[in-house]
Amino acid sequence: MSLNxxxxxxALYEVSKAYAGRPVLDGFDFALxxxxxxxxxxxxxxxxxxxxxxxxxxxxxxxxxxRLFGSxxxxxxxxxxxxxxxxxxxxxxxxxxxxxxxxxxxxxARRLPTAAVLEQAGLAALADRRCDRLSxxxxxxxxxxxxxxxxxDLLVLDEPTTGFDPEARRAMWHVVRVKxxxxxxxxxxxxxxxxxxxxxxxxxxxxxxxxxxDGAPAAIKxxxxxxxxxxxxxxxxxRFRAAPGVVKVExxxxxxxxxxxxxxxxxxxxxxxxxxxQHFEVTGASLEDALANLVQSNRTAALKEAA
Amino acid sequence: MMTTALIASAPAxxxxxxxxxxxxxxxxxQFIIPTIALPPAFYALFALAMGQGSxxxxxxxxxxxxxxxxxxxxxxxxxxxxAAERESGQLELKRLSxxxxxxxxxxxxxxxxxxxxxxxxxxxxxxLAGGVSLSAAQWAxxxxxHTLAIIPFALIGLGIxxxxxxxxxxxxxxxxxxxxxxxxxxxxxxxMLPDAMQAIAWALPSYHLGEMALMAAGQREAANLWxxxxxxxxxTLAAAVFAWTGEKAQAR
Numbered sequence: 001m002s003l004n005x006x007x008x009x010x011a012l013y014e015v016s017k018a019y020a021g022r023p024v025l026d027g028f029d030f031a032l033x034x035x036x037x038x039x040x041x042x043x044x045x046x047x048x049x050x051x052x053x054x055x056x057x058x059x060x061x062x063x064x065x066x067r068l069f070g071s072x073x074x075x076x077x078x079x080x081x082x083x084x085x086x087x088x089x090x091x092x093x094x095x096x097x098x099x100x101x102x103x104x105x106x107x108x109a110r111r112l113p114t115a116a117v118l119e120q121a122g123l124a125a126l127a128d129r130r131c132d133r134l135s136x137x138x139x140x141x142x143x144x145x146x147x148x149x150x151x152x153d154l155l156v157l158d159e160p161t162t163g164f165d166p167e168a169r170r171a172m173w174h175v176v177r178v179k180x181x182x183x184x185x186x187x188x189x190x191x192x193x194x195x196x197x198x199x200x201x202x203x204x205x206x207x208x209x210x211x212x213x214d215g216a217p218a219a220i221k222x223x224x225x226x227x228x229x230x231x232x233x234x235x236x237x238x239r240f241r242a243a244p245g246v247v248k249v250e251x252x253x254x255x256x257x258x259x260x261x262x263x264x265x266x267x268x269x270x271x272x273x274x275x276x277x278q279h280f281e282v283t284g285a286s287l288e289d290a291l292a293n294l295v296q297s298n299r300t301a302a303l304k305e306a307a
Numbered sequence: 308m309m310t311t312a313l314i315a316s317a318p319a320x321x322x323x324x325x326x327x328x329x330x331x332x333x334x335x336x337q338f339i340i341p342t343i344a345l346p347p348a349f350y351a352l353f354a355l356a357m358g359q360g361s362x363x364x365x366x367x368x369x370x371x372x373x374x375x376x377x378x379x380x381x382x383x384x385x386x387x388x389x390a391a392e393r394e395s396g397q398l399e400l401k402r403l404s405x406x407x408x409x410x411x412x413x414x415x416x417x418x419x420x421x422x423x424x425x426x427x428x429x430x431x432x433x434x435l436a437g438g439v440s441l442s443a444a445q446w447a448x449x450x451x452x453h454t455l456a457i458i459p460f461a462l463i464g465l466g467i468x469x470x471x472x473x474x475x476x477x478x479x480x481x482x483x484x485x486x487x488x489x490x491x492x493x494x495x496x497x498x499m500l501p502d503a504m505q506a507i508a509w510a511l512p513s514y515h516l517g518e519m520a521l522m523a524a525g526q527r528e529a530a531n532l533w534x535x536x537x538x539x540x541x542x543t544l545a546a547a548v549f550a551w552t553g554e555k556a557q558a559r
Contacts, residue, residue, distance in 0.1 A: 080313040090395020094334035
């Protein structure tokens with residue numbers, strides 16, 4: 001194989017992809033490095049699964065180029081080095097967990113022993129359970145087991161912890177970290193900020209098919225971090241919109257909620273606007289809210305640009 | 308080289324996939340009972356119990372019921388099972404794995420053949436008990452025709468399974484199953500049907516296979532073989548195109 005030492009393990013170059021005439025990605029560039037976890041973060045429909053599908057060769061680009069291990073992802077050789085957990089993945093209903101894992105592992109020359117896969121995926125106790133008798137979270141663990149069974153160099157996980165309890169989530173995150181430390185590239189598509197933060201070396205935030213932020217988790221967090229200030233006022237919401245630091249104003253019941261990046265300045269301005277202000281409450285905005293806000297402000301900016 | 312170290316041995320994958328397919332279906336009573344037990348049960352009821360012990364009647368019915376016995380595993384095993392696996396995403400995951408492309412179809416064919424064989428053994432046993440007496444050559448030809456029947460029905464099932472969801476595939480497979488049996492003359496000779504319906508039989512693989520099975524069992528003039536072998540070959544070709552285009556249509 002003529003794999004350039006400097007070439008990324010997987011890359012999309014100027015890729016465009018549309019579904020039924022609706023563009024999902026347009027001129028998208030993206031690369032993955034070995035030995036690290038990259039999280040694709042964004043709201044549903046942002047294009048995360050499309051990126052994952054293009055990297056794995058599940059989808060073909062309309063324009064542009066996709067390279068995996070220096071070749072086309074749709075080759076048996078590329079497939080032999082890839083482990084995939086799709087967002088919707090059924091299991092052979094009447095096979096046991098161990099049988100299903102063993103069958104899938106058998107496709108790979110570098111397969112792990114079934115017992116080791118079950119252990120890593122937290123399925124040792126469920127080895128003899130039939131796949132149609134698993135809970136949603138247990139079935140998800142089996143799909144994770146299938147993804148790691150072939151000792152992949154690229155592990156692609158699309159919303160892997162749906163239906164998991166917190167303990168099972170942390171256990172899976174640990175295994176994913178171990179795989180990355182062992183040299184695998186991991187691509188994680190998620191809409192959970194906490195999952196991306198706990199797992200990833202790098203977070204790529206995408207919205208409407210474009211990368212709106214790309215960096216280490218701490219940097220992304222700082223970018224989206226915000227504070228929510230809740231006020232009880234008789235004044236109209238619009239009066240507060242221009243206050244310093246305010247990125248969003250919402251009516252919540254009888255109160256107003258101001259999302260701000262400069263809480264002190266916002267609060268001072270709020271007292272100036274409404275000297276009668278009595279009740280207020282300051283809380284850290286949830287990361288999910290902050291992320292949604294980042295996506296929203298990106299959309300607004302794009303609209304202004306277009307106008 | 309790295310190449311050889313990465314690709315799993317293909318014969319081993321084919322063998323494991325085939326075994327898994329047999330195990331999967333064998334654990335589904337709702338699949339096994341109608342597909343394996345129904346043909347021998349119908350044979351015992353209609354041909355033996357109601358046939359007043361005529362050896363000729365038992366032989367004729369054995370020939371056509373052997374074709375009938377293949378249709379269940381082929382139409383439902385391919386049609387409904389492939390549709391279910393496609394809908395649930397299992398097929399997609401396999402397609403993205405290094406599993407050789409032919410392993411899935413080979414495994415399904417192996418399972419269809421295995422379940423058909425079980426039905427054959429039950430049918431032939433009942434036939435012998437019911438007075439069927441054939442020469443070794445006739446038995447060999449009869450088994451050959453019955454086994455050959457797997458191919459067109461499996462292709463039709465495949466074409467249905469690639470095009471429809473699980474529920475739709477089951478419904479359509481049921482209609483095809485019944486139409487093939489009744490209009491193809493597998494349960495009773497088509498001479499008992501109205502003329503207009505008799506004409507349809509010529510387009511059905513079940514009719515031609517039934518006639519060929521009757522020839523194998525010495526119940527028809529074998530000189531007319533080409534009259535059925537040629538249409539059967541054409542129908543099988545059309546079924547192959549039906550399956551192939553279905554496979555292409557669902558690959559993105």
